[in-house]
Amino acid sequence: MRKAIAILLLAIVGYYFINVFIHMPFGEKREGVGKYYLENTVKETGAANVVTAIVVSYRGFDTLGEVTVLFLAATGLGAILFGKRGEKRRLQGASVIVKTTSMMLYPMVVLLGAYVFVHGHLTPGGGFQGGAIIATGVLLMFMSYRHFNVSHNALTWIESLAGLTFATVGLIGLALGTTFLQNFLPLGTPNDLVSAGIIPIIYIAVGFKVGAELTGVLDNMLKTIR
Amino acid sequence: MLYYIGAISLILIGMYAVLTKKNLLKIVVGLSIVDSGVNLLFISVGYVKDATAPIFSMPSLTADKMVDPVPQALVLTAIVIGLATTAVALGLVIRLYDHHKTLNINKIRQLKW
Amino acid sequence: MSWLAVLVLVLVVVQIIAALFSVWQKDLLLAALGTSAISVVLSVLFYLLQAPDVALTEAAIGVALSTIIFVIAIKKTDRYEE
Amino acid sequence: MISVPVILSVMFLGGVLAWLANRFVPKGASWTAAIIAAFAGYLVFALPSCGGEYTLALGSITLVWKSTNYSALFAMLVAVLGFLGILYSMDFMAGKKNLGYYYMNFLFALGAMLGIVYSQDLVSLFFFWEVMTWSSFMLVIYSGEEKSHKAGIKYFAYSAIGAYLILSAIVILYAQSNSFLLSENVKMFSGMSLGTQIMVISFLALGFGVKSAMMPLHVWAPEAYKESPSGFTAVFSGALSKMGIFGLGLVVFKFAANTEFFVYVRETLAWLGGLTAMLATFYAVIQSDAKKLLAYSSIGQLGYIIVGLALGTPLGIMAALFLTIMHGAFKAMLFMSAGAVYMRTGTTSLDDVSGLITKMPLTFLTALFGIISVAGIPPLGGFISKWMLYQALLETNHYFLIIVIFIASTAAFLYLYRFIFSLFLGQREKEFEHVKEVPWSMLVPMMLLTLFVLVAGVFPGLVLDPIGKAMGYLGNFKASWEPQVVFSAWGEKINMQVIAGTIGTIFILGALFIGFKNRKATRVVSTKDIHTAGEIPTENENLTYAVNFNQPFERAIAPILKWSVDKLFNLLGENLESTFEYLRYVYTGNGQTYAMYVILMVVILILFSGSIFGIHL
Secondary structure, eight states: OHHHHHHHHHHHHHHHHHHHHHTSOTTOOOOSHHHHHHHHHHHHHOOSBHHHIIIIIITHHHHHHHHHHHHHHHHHHHHHTTTOBOSOOOOOOOOHHHHHHHHHHHHHHHHHHHHHHHTTTTSSOOHHHHHHHHHHHHHHHHHHOTTOOOOHHHHHHHHHHHHHHHHHHHHHHHHHSSSTTOOOSOOOOTTSSSOSTTHHHHHHHHHHHHHHHHHHHHHHHHTBOO | OHHHHHHHHHHHHHHHHHHHOOBHHHHHHHHHHHHHHHHHHHHHHTOOTTOBOSBOOSTTOOGGGBOOHHHHHHHHHHHHHHHHHHHHHHHHHHHHHHHHSOOBTTTOOTTOO | OOHHHHHHHHHHHHHHHHHHHHHHOSBHHHHHHHHHHHHHHHHHHHHHTTOHHHHHHIIIIIIIIIHHHHHHHHHHSOSBOO | OOOHHHHHHHHHHHHHHHHHHHHHSTTHHHHHHHHHHHHHHHHHHHSOSSEEEEEEEETTEEEEEEEOHHHHHHHHHHHHHHHHHHHHHHHHTTTOSOHHHHHHHHHHHHHHHHHHHHBOBHHHHHHHHHHHHHHHHHHHTTTOOHHHHHHHHHHHHHHHHHHHHHHHHHHHHHHHHSOOBHHHHHHHHTTSOHHHHHHHHHHHHHHHHHHTTOGGGOTTHHHHHHHSOHHHHHHIIIIITHHHHHHHHHIIIIIGGGSTTHHHHHHHHHHHHHHHHHHHHHHHHHOOBHHHHHHHHHHHHHHHHHHHHHHOSHHHHHHHHHHHHHHHHHHHHHHHHHHHHHHHHSOOBTTTOOOOTTTSHHHHHHHHHHHHHHHTOTTSHHHHHHHHHHHHHHHTTOHHHHHHHHHHHHHHHHHHHHHHHHHHSSOOOGGGTTOOOOOHHHHHHHHHHHHHHHHHHHOHHHHHHHHHHHHHHHSSOOOOOBTTEEEOTTSOEEEHHHHHHHHHHHHHHHHHHHHHHTTTTOOOOOTTOOOOSSOOOOTTOOOOTTTTTTHHHHHHTHHHHHSOHHHHHHHHHHHHHHHHHHHGGGOOSOHHHHHHHHHHHHHHHHHHHSEETTEEO
């Protein structure tokens, strides 16, 4: 009964969705705020990667909010699972081959993550991606070593400092210029590593923050005893 | 067009799981499928035929031959937030399982009167 | 029909099959792997849609982290759907 | 330079200060509050009656505070009653808990009332209206007993409905005129469509009617008055309910006067007021609690005021505004004397207390002057307002309404006599032998008000002067008077001093005569000293004469009392409750069902809109 109703309702919704998107041809050029961003990003922010410029500069305040949401989710997870943490993990350690390989891969993965968020304004990638990649690196170690531990203190410090950096940079922009997160550093030449003003600083901070938070989430989930 | 159909099917399949499945974890799986579908829909709306990614890595690239960067920026953060919310949902599921020793929502009757 | 369109068709079909698989599969571990497969395909689709940033994110988060937290949650609860 | 924000900030900061003072100094709160109220009262009187303007621009909203002649009248009432109420509270509340809380909310309520009368824009009017409701609600629930909570919730529910009606009216007005300024809206009002006008006027009238306890909406008043501490009840009934009158005055003469259906608005309000006066008086007669009796009496008097306002003739408005001031004074006197009795005997039940005249002579005197004034017997202030009201009714040919009002004011004698007889006259029970007169800080406000009622009765011109100015604000009403003289509708002059002299002489002579004639006939005995047919009454049997005092009258009006408004609301509430009992099944407690509702809603939207995202399907 429930399934029939659900299928009926979803069929109606799906039909109308399809109808709507028939009227919205695929792959055609659309004018909008995107056009402005594409034409002015390099001039205004000095970042080669327009997506990065939007995330960090044009919609930087939004990103601060999203980072906060992420932080709240990580904290909330900790609160939900509070009191269920135990050091006793029944995971068996992996075989020697896996252990050795992950030992060799781990620094490289972390390095890749760092590379991704340091070059966020030049190449695809940035703080969010780099942070996620670092977290996968940590995950690799979690899976292969029984006693691999991350220090919660360190995670908290990294997270707080990164968040503080973000807010401080924004406030300096407010103090020196007119708006929160206004650029106050020289833009440099596009496609240089040191360019685009405050964008790399913020994206690096975001990278640290996201990496630390996702690691914290994983740690919280893994350390929960059944 | 194919992308649209794929995205809409993902959304509908996910919704179907949310609406009919009795297992809490399955519902969370359904939610994450809806999430993927919405992300795909966004990105495909922003696509422009024969355009490049919105990155000025070479001087030969011009602004009118690039895809719309705004949906990409939105989806970028949406994915990360999606992971965080999924994690919170799973934490709640673990807690509920702890309390009721079951994942079947028909047997978890705490909200009922 | 160009080879690219065929590729997209195949990917979308694979994606839908993976979604249906993870919805109907009784073994939750396999369902979680199904979502992982969706994410892999999604990542490729993002790349084809000229969104390398998003593809990178989806690859790191959807494929690895999202799946692993599902696996962890399944390990802490029941593996099979009743 | 005194301007309105200064007065308001004195009140509000003073409230916080009183609260703080209570934390550090015992009794600090009452002294602080009294000083603050006195200072603010001084500022109100020092403020020029037309001026003190202050404008504050908050983004697109402009807040304007200004004293007009109309608001000056109400501000003086609030300031005087507020100060006297606080003075009265100093000893009345001594030794009670949470005094800081009491005085803070008291001052907040006073400040909010001043804010209401001074605000010239709808936003600050509504803001202060809500502050007033909140702080008075806090005082209604002050005692913390369950009864007071119930009364408070009732009060709050009705006030909230009224406030939302006012808010909707404000929003409608803003949508039409694009301005929150009162003057702007009044100017544009006649240009609005008929539907808008009807909506705005009925919403505003209902909203303000709740506060002034107009008949179908008066349900909250008796219990709220009874449960609030007496020091505040005096202000509650005397000044706070007058805010509704203030608002109604604005609605009738600023908004409704510009419309084509002005006469219907007036007639409706006049009849509502008349019915309020009559029915509330009937209810007052059957009460056996002094404060509840006074509460119903207060509702009835507000009914007279509404009638006067609604008549719309100069004499009617004058009567209404005069009664507003007088009612503030004499109802405060009565509530204060009831509070004094409560303080010394611990109850306000009319059946239990009796014979306090020799123990509390000054309180008795206050109550006596109070009831004479309420009853409208010359030479006190109440007479003049009733006199003018009847004349205004005659002038406008409302003969049927005159009968209603006449019945009401005749019935008023019943409960008024009962009030004074039960509490002060008759035989005294043993347990009240040790009752003492209340301390001076409570007597002073009562005596001052008594003096005021007397002076206003003999020299009505003193009060009529500001009232005349206020009428000038409401419209170009011209009324004429001389300091001691009131004109009748037929051009006759009534010299109040002559009347006062005559009545006073008759009164004194009568008292002397009765005292002389009965000097031997009276013998003071206890209530138990009676002859029955062999049965000796036990100690706890209540044989006070005041029990079932008005039983014959009660029997006479029984058919009217059968359908009380309270019951009507209860019936409505029960029916709604059972309806919602069924609607509750929508909430199954299953999250998936809720998700289904969401999808269902989307589907309904899609099906009924016929288009989505602007694309027609």
